[in-house]
Amino acid sequence: MAAWVRAALSAEDRAALLRFRESLQMRHSFRASIAACLVLSTGSAALAQTAPAAPTREAVVARAIESVIRPGYERLDKAGEVEAKAFTELCAKPDEAKLKAARQGFADLAQAFGAVEFIRFGPITEGSRFERYLFWPDRRGAAQRQAQIIVNRRDADAATSDLLPRKSVAVQGLTALEYVLFGNGSDALASQAGAFRCRYGATIVGNLGQISDAVAEQWRHPHGIVERLTKPKPSDPTYRSTQDSLQELFATVVRGLTAVRELRILPGLNALPGETKTNLFLFGRSDHATAMLVADLDGLRALLADSGLLALKPGTSLDPAQELGAIAVSIRALGPDLGQAAGTAEGEAVLRDAMARIQTVETVLTTEVAPALGLSADFSALDGDEKDTP
Structure with a gap:
């Protein structure tokens, strides 16, 4: 402050001016502190976002069930229901469009199974469920060969839901169903000429549906395998x-x-x-x-x-x-x-x-x-x- 200005001010005015300057300095210091805190807070938040705390092992097991296994089997069960409906319609009034729908249903069912295929523990291991669902490896083509024999001989037992499970697992699952829908002579499914073949395919799908429904229900239940894994x-x-x-x-x-x-x-x-x-x-x-x-x-x-x-x-x-x-x-x-x-x-x-x-x-x-x-x-x-x- 210029000397002539200080001289013109009374002692009281100079004291007031000094207090005002100190107030400005305190405000500046406070704002700087707030800014620093915001920077630290933002940095900490960013760090927290980029490096979240690791989950507990208990949480990992629970999430595996809730986010992967349980919904995976639910999707499989749903795909089976869709394919069962497609076969019901195909067998009732066969035509090219319905055959195409059944073939697409097979693709969706197979992929849904692929998502949970390697879960080889829990309900899928009971009663040879997995082997009945998918017979593979099959380098010698047993499923295709035996399914072809069933179709050629019109084996009524294979087209009966209570009797099919008594046969070889090779003719009960997806690989046998692949032969029904895509193997030699499968185009006959679009007409009455493929009536028995269609019934056999529908029986396979029905039995697979029973398996997926039972497995999905057991994973859905809070006790049993879920309780054993999480508790x-x-x-x-x-x-x-x-x-x-x-x-x-x-x-x-x-x-x-x-x-x-x-x-x-x-x-x-x-x-x-x-x-x-x-x-x-x-x-x-x-x-x-x-x-x-x-x-x-x-x-x-x-x-x-x-x-x-x-x-x-x-x-x-x-x-x-x-x-x-x-x-x-x-x-x-x-x-x-x-x-x-x-x-x-x-x-x-x-x-x-x-x-x-x-x-x-x-x-x-x-x-x-x-x-x-x-x-x-x-x-x-x-x-x-x-x-x-x-």
């Missing part, structure tokens, strides 16, 4: 702790990935002389091999990511869920006939690359995730997949 007890023979439940989920993914490599892709690449590559891919005869393989990968990816299991061990050398999604995209680009794709140098290269990448995901899971979570990677990867015996 393990020392007296339970399998799930004595949450760690046992988490181990079940982890083993499911690793076994599933190994099965995709060795039982879904490799046989088609290593066809023996006289073998048709297309027939060595699951549902290759109906041009649904690619869709089924993608459904398998998507189901396993969901079990890893949507459950939160991967969030228990962040910072792996690659993101397993993201990598599985990318592999599925590369396989989908090959088109519906994997056998035809495998017969080309480019297609074979894509499939072999997919196998290598899947194995890398397995390695990350078993060497990085498993040790960090105290999980075992010492189990038979193909337990329950050694079929091919009708």
Whole structure:
């Protein structure tokens, strides 16, 4: 302040002016503090958003059931209902449009099953339900061969819902249904000439519906398998702790990935002389091999990511869920006939690359995730997949 101004002011005025200046300084300091707090708060919020707290193991098990397993079986049950309706209409008044609807229903049903195919614990293991739903591997074509015999001989027992379950599992499931809808002579389904074939197919679908309905109901119920997994007890023979439940989920993914490599892709690449590559891919005869393989990968990816299991061990050398999604995209680009794709140098290269990448995901899971979570990677990867015996 200029000297002449200070001289013109009284002592009282100068004191008031000094208090005003101090007030301004305090306001400036307060505003700076508020701004600093806002910066810190915003930074903390951003940090919290980018690095959320890891879920508990109990939460992972619960989310696996609520977000993946239970809705997966619900979708399977719903797809079965749609296919049953399609067969009812086809058998009642056969024509090309209804046959097309039944074939599309098969595709939807197969893919819905693919999403939960590798869940080999719980209700699906009771009463040979899984084997009755899908007989595979089947390198010798037992399902196709036996289903053809049933159709040619018009075996009435196979078209009776109470008697079909007494026959070989090879003629009860999706692979037999594939023959009914897409095998030799299947175009007859569009007319009365395919009446018996239609009844046999409808019986298969009806029995599959009973299986999916029972399994979905058991996963829907709060007790039973759900309670055993989410509220393990020392007296339970399998799930004595949450760690046992988490181990079940982890083993499911690793076994599933190994099965995709060795039982879904490799046989088609290593066809023996006289073998048709297309027939060595699951549902290759109906041009649904690619869709089924993608459904398998998507189901396993969901079990890893949507459950939160991967969030228990962040910072792996690659993101397993993201990598599985990318592999599925590369396989989908090959088109519906994997056998035809495998017969080309480019297609074979894509499939072999997919196998290598899947194995890398397995390695990350078993060497990085498993040790960090105290999980075992010492189990038979193909337990329950050694079929091919009708």
